[in-house]
Amino acid sequence: MSTTTLPGGDWIRGISIKQPWTTAILTGAKTIENRPRPWRPGWVLLHAGQQIDRPALRLPLVARTIRGRELATGAVVGVARLTDCHQDPPGSPPCTEWAQPDAWHLVLSDVQELLLPVPARGQLGPWKPAPDLLSQVLQQLPALRP
Template identity: 80%
Template structure:
């Protein structure tokens, strides 16, 4: 994979996502993340929160997507780029099977799973990673070059 140039400076935020949804994003199947408010486009660290949405594990779409995968929590698992943020027009079909009505849909692309998860604490809303955390992430993803 060729190097993907990244912007200099304050260019990345963290997003904390419950399992099993974080793993579904890492598989490439879940290309949107539902949020109550809009987010800006740009790069995000994909952080699996401490909680697992247990009822979601019984949903066929989720079960098929994560089958046989470990659901790690409390760690940064990858990097992705938010390319769009939108809501589906009222009464229109959802943009994907993962879209929730009324939610803001963060469209995710350029997903890069980390070879080794990095234990970290996240928070609600966009959060700024420490320089040390970002350095650990970039060490594992040499194809990304700030």
């Protein structure tokens, strides 16, 4: 994980993602998250939502990526650094095999999985984590600081 200095203030947000997509990000294979609107760069808590996208479990790309992994739900399962947000130009090939057309692609790096998922409630769009939730995450990732 990067040891660069993190910006002060609102330095980390939460992003809720349905399973199995959250686990695909944790494996390092899925380096983007598709969203309808752009997000600004910065650190994000990776929150596995309560719901599982069951049809996605039958996609070969997803099945290969998450094979043998547990799909935690309703918990923060990791952190990542959102480094870029873009859309693919019309008519161009997708930036990765995970990219959806017409979506904003949130580029994720420095992904770090928590050893113990931290139960939490997420929400749509970027959300600010409660101090207690952030404290529990930082206990597992002491080098991650504002």
